[in-house]
Amino acid sequence: MKSPAASSSIEDYVKVIYSFTEWQDKPISSTQLAQRLGVANSSVSEMVRKLKDLGLVDHKPYSAVTLTEAGRGLALTVVRRHRLIETFLVEELGYAWDEVHDEAELLEHAVSETFVDRLAAKLGHPTRDPHGDPIPDADGALELPAARLLSELDEGHHGSITRISDDDPELLRYLSREGIDVDTHVEVGPRKPFSGALQVLVSTADGGAGHPAELGEQALHALWVADDTPHEGCTLA
Amino acid sequence: MKSPAASSSIEDYVKVIYSFTEWQDKPISSTQLAQRLGVANSSVSEMVRKLKDLGLVDHKPYSAVTLTEAGRGLALTVVRRHRLIETFLVEELGYAWDEVHDEAELLEHAVSETFVDRLAAKLGHPTRDPHGDPIPDADGALELPAARLLSELDEGHHGSITRISDDDPELLRYLSREGIDVDTHVEVGPRKPFSGALQVLVSTADGGAGHPAELGEQALHALWVADDTPHEGCTLA
DNA sequence: CAATAGATTTCGGTCCACCTAAAATAAGCC
DNA sequence: GGCTTATTTTAGGTGGACCGAAATCTATTG
Ligand SMILES: [Mn+2]
Ligand SMILES: [Mn+2]
Ligand SMILES: [Mn+2]
Ligand SMILES: [Mn+2]
Numbered sequence: 001m002k003s004p005a006a007s008s009s010i011e012d013y014v015k016v017i018y019s020f021t022e023w024q025d026k027p028i029s030s031t032q033l034a035q036r037l038g039v040a041n042s043s044v045s046e047m048v049r050k051l052k053d054l055g056l057v058d059h060k061p062y063s064a065v066t067l068t069e070a071g072r073g074l075a076l077t078v079v080r081r082h083r084l085i086e087t088f089l090v091e092e093l094g095y096a097w098d099e100v101h102d103e104a105e106l107l108e109h110a111v112s113e114t115f116v117d118r119l120a121a122k123l124g125h126p127t128r129d130p131h132g133d134p135i136p137d138a139d140g141a142l143e144l145p146a147a148r149l150l151s152e153l154d155e156g157h158h159g160s161i162t163r164i165s166d167d168d169p170e171l172l173r174y175l176s177r178e179g180i181d182v183d184t185h186v187e188v189g190p191r192k193p194f195s196g197a198l199q200v201l202v203s204t205a206d207g208g209a210g211h212p213a214e215l216g217e218q219a220l221h222a223l224w225v226a227d228d229t230p231h232e233g234c235t236l237a
Numbered sequence: 238m239k240s241p242a243a244s245s246s247i248e249d250y251v252k253v254i255y256s257f258t259e260w261q262d263k264p265i266s267s268t269q270l271a272q273r274l275g276v277a278n279s280s281v282s283e284m285v286r287k288l289k290d291l292g293l294v295d296h297k298p299y300s301a302v303t304l305t306e307a308g309r310g311l312a313l314t315v316v317r318r319h320r321l322i323e324t325f326l327v328e329e330l331g332y333a334w335d336e337v338h339d340e341a342e343l344l345e346h347a348v349s350e351t352f353v354d355r356l357a358a359k360l361g362h363p364t365r366d367p368h369g370d371p372i373p374d375a376d377g378a379l380e381l382p383a384a385r386l387l388s389e390l391d392e393g394h395h396g397s398i399t400r401i402s403d404d405d406p407e408l409l410r411y412l413s414r415e416g417i418d419v420d421t422h423v424e425v426g427p428r429k430p431f432s433g434a435l436q437v438l439v440s441t442a443d444g445g446a447g448h449p450a451e452l453g454e455q456a457l458h459a460l461w462v463a464d465d466t467p468h469e470g471c472t473l474a
Numbered sequence: 475c476a477a478t479a480g481a482t483t484t485c486g487g488t489c490c491a492c493c494t495a496a497a498a499t500a501a502g503c504c
Numbered sequence: 505g506g507c508t509t510a511t512t513t514t515a516g517g518t519g520g521a522c523c524g525a526a527a528t529c530t531a532t533t534g
Contacts, residue, residue, distance in 0.1 A: 009491065030512060043492055045513050050490095062499060062512055092329075093355040103349055110347035112340055118330040246521065267482055280522055282483050287520095299482060299529060 003074075006054075008109040011078045012037060013047055014056055017067055018075030022133075022144070023163075023224065027064035076140035081108040083129035084119050086166075090130045091123060097130040098172035131172075132163035132182040132224070148227055150188070150198075151220035157227075158187035158201075165222040175223075178202065178213040185210075186225065240311070243291075245346040248315045249274060250284055251293055252345075254304055255312030259370075259381070260400075260461065264301035313377035318345040320366035321356050323403075327367045328360060334367040335409035368409075369400035369419040369461070385464055387425070387435075388457035394464075395424035395438075402459035412460075415439065415450040422447075423462065 006014075016036045020028040028036075034044045048065055051057040056071035067075060085104040089095040095103070111119075117138065120126075127135055127143060136142040147162040161184045166172065179202050180186070189199030189212065196217055203210035215223070243251075253273045257265040265273075271281045285302055288294040293308035304312060322341040326332040332340070348356075354375065357363075364372055364380060373379040384399040398421045403409065416439050417423070426436030426449065433454055440447035452460070 007490080031510095039491085040493055041512065042494080042514080047491080049513095089352075093352070093359060095355070099351075103352060106347045106349075107344070110343045112343075114336075115326075115330070115340060118332070122330060244520075268480095276521085277523055278482065279484080279524075284521080286483095 003070075006074060009047065010051065010054070010056070011074070011109055012105075013051060014067060014071050014075040015078040015082070017057065017065055018072060018079060023147075023149075027066045029064050033065060073140055076136045076142070078108055079133075080136045080138075080140075081111055081116050083133055083135040084116060084123065084126070085111070086129045086131070087123055087126050087135070088119055096176075097166070098169035098176070100130060101166050101169065128182070130182070131166040132161065133166070145226055147224040149221060150186075150200075150215070150223040150225050151217070153188045153225060155188050155190055157225075158185065159225040159227055160185045161223055162226045163224040168218070168222070171218060171222055175219065179204070179211065180213065180223075240307075243311060246284065247288065247291070247293070248311070248346055249342075250288060251304060251308050251312040252315040252319070254294065254302055255309060255316060260384075260386075264303045266301050270302065310377055313373045313379070315345055316370075317373045317375075317377075318348055318353050320370055320372040321353060321360065321363070322348070323366045323368070324360055324363050324372070325356055333413075334403070335406035335413070337367060338403050338406065365419070367419070368403040369398065370403070382463055384461040386458060387423075387437075387452070387460040387462050388454070390425045390462060392425050392427055394462075395422065396462040396464055397422045398460055399463045400461040405455070405459070408455060408459055412456065416441070416448070417450065417460070 013033070016033060017028055020026075020032065020036075030041055030044045030048065033048075034041045037044070048057060048059050051065075051071070052059050055068055056074060058066050058068055082104045085107045086100040089100040089103060090097060120138070125137070127137075129135055134142040134144055145162045161180060161182055164172070164175065164180075164182060175181070185203045187201040187203075187210070189201055191198055192214065197214045198220055200213050200215055201210040202213050250270070253270060254265055257263075257269070257273075267278055267281050267285070270285075271278045274281070285294060285296050288302075288308070289296050292305055293311060295303050295305055319341045322344045323337040326337040326340060327334060357375070362374070366372055371379040371381055382399045398417060398419055401409070401412065401417075401419060412418070422440045424438040424440075424447070426438055428435055429451070434451045435457055437450050437452055438447040439450050
């Protein structure tokens, strides 16, 4: 039932391959994989061959890498560990949400299945991590909330933040300062003429008065919004 | 201030070298080191050379290995991590004391200093782990309780268990069943004729009626007793 | 004090995950 | 369709941690 225990590297590879298609569909290329893992392309080539031998990925030379069922299964356990650990760090150890990623990146390879199960129980079986990413359950099932990238929404749209990409701590700190968190309600305002920055009306989840924030390209591609009421604008407050 | 981050192996080596002299004074030999680490003697020879180059141990060929100040410092941080993690597993995740060692053995290499500090705070800065082993503080200071190995005590002696070696989970389970835990009060009874087993009177810390237990060689060398009142026998109960 | 048994080190070699530089291939463009 | 460019793979090599077998040293002991 349990494969002979994958190395940390293997776990990171399948996790990155999985994550790449979590919020969009194009499979990942060698180069993208290399970038996200911070290793050379050649290293990826070799490792992908190994992953293929292990039955974790499908791969034809010179094309994109996709997970097999086994690979996806492994990836989901790693993602589960990662996100539960992040949740633990925030809820129990008082970490800020921009501090948890690196810590979880290492810890995810060091915890046993028992540990993960007990941790999940202690945390009350959470389904989302501090950044809104879904936490797979022990069987690998997860609920992906319907959401659209903020950069794709038209002016007037509003909804609540469902997910914030956690790979740039700097951005997370900026968003914190602007009062933007998971479940924060936002309304899309006008594009700033040249900068490409978008004006957004931020209101607290409990219907406080909104305040404006300016979000650049980077932020727009890191924020996912639940398509609350995509049609008409019933501004609350 | 911080050395470039030791590998897991290096951390385990210095930890084992340190632990060997925690409750007695003879320094550890190559072979003993190899046994405790589960590696070949030849591997130890090589690694010891590296540790010496790193300034973590003193070593003259063909003799025992001892820690330098730097090595002792590193060892203490590893031990601190290990024991705090064990405490966490028992107190917060409901592990039994025989389950924690292996988990901590891996986790100790994956946690950051920040993690350790916050964990210690959350646990209330404990000074002993679930097996009674002292937990060094952030500066590496630790209080070694005065204690003697149970195997060295004469009949009639009594005192409370201060420390139980945690390297055999099987033994820990046995002791649990016999009602022996850290702070349990025991009185040394007679040696059984040939077996070498010792009869011990076990009473709960809160002065309940005692019951007898039989402890073999293995157990006698794993239990440390605080020299409570080494002189006369004021049997309580 | 020389022989020998036991502990320790050295030697050649493996496996893993990485690297740089060079070769192969796919894709876009005239 | 051929050329060029960008991506991907292969080739050759490194460092870390391990191994078994062989060589070497220490300590005992006869
Ligand atoms: Mn990782
Ligand atoms: Mn996250
Ligand atoms: Mn360890
Ligand atoms: Mn312990």
